Each structure stands twice: as C-alpha cells, then as structure tokens.
Amino acid sequence: MSRPLPASPATVPVLVLVLLLLAGCSADAEPSPDELVGTEAGGASVGRVELTEEAWRAKLTPVQYAVLREDDTERAFTGEYWDAKARGTYRCAGCDLALFASDTKFESGTGWPSYWEPIALSHVATEADFAFGWIRTEAVCARCGGHLGHVFDDGPAPTGQRWCINSAALVLDAGEPTPHDR
Numbered sequence: 001m002s003r004p005l006p007a008s009p010a011t012v013p014v015l016v017l018v019l020l021l022l023a024g025c026s027a028d029a030e031p032s033p034d035e036l037v038g039t040e041a042g043g044a045s046v047g048r049v050e051l052t053e054e055a056w057r058a059k060l061t062p063v064q065y066a067v068l069r070e071d072d073t074e075r076a077f078t079g080e081y082w083d084a085k086a087r088g089t090y091r092c093a094g095c096d097l098a099l100f101a102s103d104t105k106f107e108s109g110t111g112w113p114s115y116w117e118p119i120a121l122s123h124v125a126t127e128a129d130f131a132f133g134w135i136r137t138e139a140v141c142a143r144c145g146g147h148l149g150h151v152f153d154d155g156p157a158p159t160g161q162r163w164c165i166n167s168a169a170l171v172l173d174a175g176e177p178t179p180h181d182r
Contacts, residue, residue, distance in 0.1 A: 046123055049095040049144040060094065067168040068094045068146035071131075071138075076111025079167025084113070088174035090165075095144035099123055099170065100163065106155070108162055113170065115163040116155050124163070126151060139163060 051059065056069050066072035076082075081090070090100040090113070100115040108114035118124040122142060129138035129150065139148040148169045155162030 046097055046143045051144075056094070061168075063168045064093050067166045068092075068141075068144075068148075071147040073149075074112075074166050074168050079112060081113040081167040081170055081172060082111050083107070084172065086172060086174045088172050089119070090115075090170045091173055092141040092144060092146060092148075093169055093171045094141060094146040096171070097123055097141055097143040098173075099141065099148070100165065102172075108155070108164065110162075110164055112149065112164050113167055114155070115165065116157075116159045116161055118163060124148065139165065141169075 053069070057065055060068060063074065067074060084102075084105075087102045089098050090102070090105075091098050098119050100113075101119055104115045104117050106114055106116060125140045125142045125145075127138045127140060129136045137151045139151050140146060141148060146169060147166075149163065149165035152162045152164060153160055
C-alpha cells in the first residue's frame with residue numbers, strides 16, 4: 001500500500017491552482033459577492049476584499065480613506081456615531097461586513113463609538129500596534145483589512161472589553177435587526 005507524499009511548501013500553490021481549475025474557476029477570476037461573504041455563522045471565513053489604492057480612493061470619502069486605509073483616527077466627539085442611539089448593525093464602510101450590533105454599544109466617555117464585543121470574532125482581526133511607543137491592540141476588518149480602531153481591556157461586563165472604533169470606519173444599517181432581536 002502506498003502512502004501519499006506530504007505536500008511541500010512549493011507544491012501547495014500548484015495544488016490550489018489544480019483544484020481551482022478542476023472546479024471550473026480561474027485563479028484570476030473575481031469572486032462573486034457570495035464567495036466574498038462566505039459562511040458567517042459559526043465563525044467561518046468571511047472572504048476577502050482586495051482593491052487597488054485607486055479603487056479604494058474612488059469608493060471611500062477622504063475621511064473614510066484616511067481612517068480605513070491609512071490608519072488615521074478621527075478627532076474625539078466629532079464622528080457621526082460617537083453618541084448615536086439608533087438600533088441596527090454597524091457595518092464596515094469599506095466592504096459592508098457586519099461588525100458591531102447597536103445593543104453592544106455603550107457610552108465610554110472617550111468620544112468614539114465603543115462596543116463590548118463584535119458581532120463575530122471572525123469579523124474583526126486584531127494586530128499589535130506599536131505606533132505611539134506603547135503596545136495597543138489594533139482592530140481591523142477581517143474582510144478588507146481596513147483600520148477600525150483599537151480594543152482595550154477596560155470595558156463593561158460581560159466581556160470587559162472596549163472596542164473603540166472610528167465612526168468613519170462604520171456605516172449604520174438601522175433597518176437590520178441586531179443578533180439579540182432575532
């Protein structure tokens with residue numbers, strides 16, 4: 001009985017290309033919106049949106065571009081959602097991925113919208129941020145890689161976290177029920 005050979009790092013891209021061709025896909029093909037969304041339930045992949053910098057500039061306002069693509073931060077108490085009370089789902093302004101529910105939003109006194117948890121941990125990635133001489137945890141959209149803000153361990157129960165997010169990184173879908181409304 002023969003045993004299959006383990007895949008080496010060099011053979012993995014070839015195997016992926018072969019699988020794509022067998023599935024009738026092109027390696028250069030644009031994914032459909034359904035492929036980008038993936039299966040969101042259960043923490044599965046949310047897909048990936050990648051655009052050129054020119055396409056991002058055309059899609060986003062100058063403030064959204066500065067925040068999402070250049071890691072900028074809007075001034076405290078100036079963003080559209082810092083004291084918003086409307087119910088709904090806050091989505092990424094770059095790729096429309098559902099990020100935060102209004103029923104997890106709380107008044108942090110910081111001047112930015114703050115949430116005690118994302119809709120799904122698979123929707124928001126975190127990275128170490130050393131930008132100002134100390135370590136912070138940066139929050140980025142898992143689908144498009146856009147800078148959202150930072151997460152801190154000084155929030156309310158039940159998580160003890162404060163996801164401090166720039167309004168410019170968000171779009172409120174006031175018509176969409178939150179997970180707790182379902």
